[in-house]
Amino acid sequence: MFSFFKRNKPHSEAPKSEIKSCLTSEQIAQIEQSITQIQQQIADTDDASTLAALYEKTGIFYQQLDHIDLAIENLEISLQHKKTIGEGYKMLMSLYNQKRADAAKNGSLADIDFWMNKMDAMRNIAKQVTIQRD
Secondary structure: OOOOOHHHHHHHOOOHHHHOOOOOOHHHHHHHHHHHHHHHHHHOOOOOOHHHHHHHHHHHHHHHHOOHHHHHHHHHHHHHOOOOOHHHHHHHHHHHHHHHHHHHHHHHHHHHHHHHHHHHHHHHHHHHHHHHHH
């Protein structure tokens, strides 16, 4: 009836580190080449919407390469140029949550607060974007 004392069965999913290593060297090279091309496009434009999209793409590519800090940096820059709640927003929120979980695992209350505040700021962006649509 109740399963309070039963052990949970381990998940059959691969750990995140194994998932990221599924990229082939060709795929990694292609992603890195795409990042280089996007960075050149960033240097050639001043349009805020275009910059937001380019930084978002760069952040997504960095996340695929498991460069979390670079992904966060680029996704934050994207939102500075244009506030949206699209793919980059969702990924950034997920990365913040991942960082918060890592901080909790390490027992760092200051880092937990830092990432929770970042997540709160993201929720505020969602509110602002939603209000602007009305």
